Amino acid sequence: MAERAARHCCLGWDFSTQQVKVVAVDAELSVFYEDSVHFDRDLVEFGTQGGVHVHKDGLTVTSPVLMWVQALDIILEKMKASGFDFSQVLALSGAGQQHGSVYWKTGASQVLTSLSPDLPLREQLQACFSISNCPVWMDSSTAAQCRQLEAAVGGAQALSLLTGSRAYERFTGNQIAKIYQQNPEAYSHTERISLVSSFAASLFLGSYSPVDYSDGSGMNLLQIQDKVWSQACLGACAPRLEEKLGRPVPSCSIVGAISSYFVQRYGFPPECKVVAFTGDNPASLAGMRLEEGDIAVSLGTSDTLFLWLQEPTPALEGHIFCNPVDPQHYMALLCFKNGSLMREKIRDESASGSWSKFSKALQSTGMGNSGNLGFYFDVMEITPEIIGRHRFTAENHEVSAFPQDVEIRALIEGQFMAKKIHAEALGYRVMPKTKILATGGASHNRDILQVLADVFGAPVYVIDTANSACVGSAYRAFHGLAAGTDMPFAEIVKLAPNPRLVATPTPGASQVYEALLQRYAMLEQRVLSQTRGPPE
Numbered sequence: 001m002a003e004r005a006a007r008h009c010c011l012g013w014d015f016s017t018q019q020v021k022v023v024a025v026d027a028e029l030s031v032f033y034e035d036s037v038h039f040d041r042d043l044v045e046f047g048t049q050g051g052v053h054v055h056k057d058g059l060t061v062t063s064p065v066l067m068w069v070q071a072l073d074i075i076l077e078k079m080k081a082s083g084f085d086f087s088q089v090l091a092l093s094g095a096g097q098q099h100g101s102v103y104w105k106t107g108a109s110q111v112l113t114s115l116s117p118d119l120p121l122r123e124q125l126q127a128c129f130s131i132s133n134c135p136v137w138m139d140s141s142t143a144a145q146c147r148q149l150e151a152a153v154g155g156a157q158a159l160s161l162l163t164g165s166r167a168y169e170r171f172t173g174n175q176i177a178k179i180y181q182q183n184p185e186a187y188s189h190t191e192r193i194s195l196v197s198s199f200a201a202s203l204f205l206g207s208y209s210p211v212d213y214s215d216g217s218g219m220n221l222l223q224i225q226d227k228v229w230s231q232a233c234l235g236a237c238a239p240r241l242e243e244k245l246g247r248p249v250p251s252c253s254i255v256g257a258i259s260s261y262f263v264q265r266y267g268f269p270p271e272c273k274v275v276a277f278t279g280d281n282p283a284s285l286a287g288m289r290l291e292e293g294d295i296a297v298s299l300g301t302s303d304t305l306f307l308w309l310q311e312p313t314p315a316l317e318g319h320i321f322c323n324p325v326d327p328q329h330y331m332a333l334l335c336f337k338n339g340s341l342m343r344e345k346i347r348d349e350s351a352s353g354s355w356s357k358f359s360k361a362l363q364s365t366g367m368g369n370s371g372n373l374g375f376y377f378d379v380m381e382i383t384p385e386i387i388g389r390h391r392f393t394a395e396n397h398e399v400s401a402f403p404q405d406v407e408i409r410a411l412i413e414g415q416f417m418a419k420k421i422h423a424e425a426l427g428y429r430v431m432p433k434t435k436i437l438a439t440g441g442a443s444h445n446r447d448i449l450q451v452l453a454d455v456f457g458a459p460v461y462v463i464d465t466a467n468s469a470c471v472g473s474a475y476r477a478f479h480g481l482a483a484g485t486d487m488p489f490a491e492i493v494k495l496a497p498n499p500r501l502v503a504t505p506t507p508g509a510s511q512v513y514e515a516l517l518q519r520y521a522m523l524e525q526r527v528l529s530q531t532r533g534p535p536e
């Protein structure tokens with residue numbers, strides 16, 4: 001085989017819900033290698049569906065930690081078999097599904113620091129975990145622990161101001177509290193608790209990696225302003241928790257050099273640096289190269305907004321995390337459950353199942369839809385908590401139906417006005433340099449993106465985000481190598497492929513939507529009060 005040219009690179013890992021993925025990115029920021037191990041397909045013995053086990057109660061959702069360990073063994077062996085030159089790896093970083101937690105058994109650190117390069121990780125780490133099935137982000141079994149935590153710190157809004165979110169069942173502090181309450185013996189035999197991100201970093205480090213500020217913001221435990229654990233939150237969840245978590249670190253930190261295990265077994269250079277791993281969403285923000293004032297809109301099954309914020313306004317909706325690439329700033333995440341499934345339903349009902357007819361309806365109706373407004377929530381919406389379809393005429397009279405074309409525009413304008421209103425409630429403001437980055441299935445429909453540009457008054461770009469968490473992690477590894485030079489992340493990634501401009505605001509759009517947004521906000525409150533019933 002022809003000698004492969006030497007190609008210095010950084011690796012970006014993603015320990016996601018369904019698979020472990022890796023990309024190799026060279027100094028020109030080109031992705032030249034990618035691989036993955038799919039849990040359901042490649043690790044059948046664990047019996048997961050979508051990478052998880054949903055328990056009989058329908059609320060508890062876990063994943064086997066040894067499945068994650070073995071997936072790393074397999075993917076590294078696949079890379080080795082493909083002839084990947086590990087000696088060229090300058091640094092690596094990674095991401096993990098947020099909120100999940102890993103429980104290292106007392107004594108595990110000795111095993112982790114003295115791994116034999118002759119054996120796979122799984123064989124050596126078999127007995128290193130006090131909890132075999134780790135709670136993950138899909139779990140919703142900790143409602144009681146959420147109420148206890150909010151009560152301990154003065155309520156939901158107080159917790160949100162402190163940690164960036166009100167209590168959420170999937171957030172790690174509440175999961176730890178449940179384990180302490182229901183399995184105190186396992187908790188007492190736990191010397192370290194990692195997030196999925198810091199657990200993965202620990203494997204490469206050969207010692208316990210600290211939690212980074214950004215993924216740590218998804219625990220209901222970290223004070224997001226001071227970037228220290230909240231003693232009130234720790235105390236409300238479990239005893240002696242701080243010693244099990246260790247001190248959190250900035251997300252751009254080099255947490256150490258790669259373990260000798262990987263040097264001897266795979267040929268990594270001993271000076272290969274490990275940059276703190278973070279959550280998948282913060283890593284995606286890095287991969288999409290969001291900058292201050294930008295907003296990323298993922299138009300998928302549910303719609304997700306990533307915001308870059310300088311001064312957050314924590315609220316009872318959405319999540320504020322410490323920013324993964326600028327320690328002085330923040331990011332926000334907003335989830336809208338009625339995303340593409342709602343768009344597909346209206347397409348089927350009002351455009352005979354045709355996206356082309358759907359687009360024609362948007363083209364044939366004007367901005368503002370002659371004052372007609374709609375709320376379309378066939379499943380209980382997260383942001384805000386409303387269910388049902390509610391349509392209003394220009395005179396704010398509720399009606400039971402719209403003509404088909406009006407219905408289609410009311411759906412799309414309503415979805416995007418909701419996004420703008422709730423993003424602004426978290427402190428987001430459109431800036432002159434704002435770019436909207438659209439991803440996900442609906443981002444292939446230019447007419448939908450035109451409405452997005454008009455409602456926000458900002459240009460819309462599309463970007464390939466297939467591997468955004470991995471690529472963002474590789475970018476963060478390069479950024480970690482520049483530690484101490486104060487080089488901003490944007491400078492490090494300036495060679496990366498640019499997003500493609502798809503839509504710019506129609507002239508006059510801001511005047512139309514400025515008025516409509518105010519009506520939308522007012523009507524949303526009216527619907528909320530109707531569906532929530534009168535305040536107690």
Ligand SMILES: O=C(CO)[C@@H](O)[C@H](O)CF
Pocket residue numbers: 016017096097098099137170218279280281319333
């Ligand atoms: O719970 C979430 C964010 O808060 C999910 O996006 C997980 O990070 C997916 F892994």
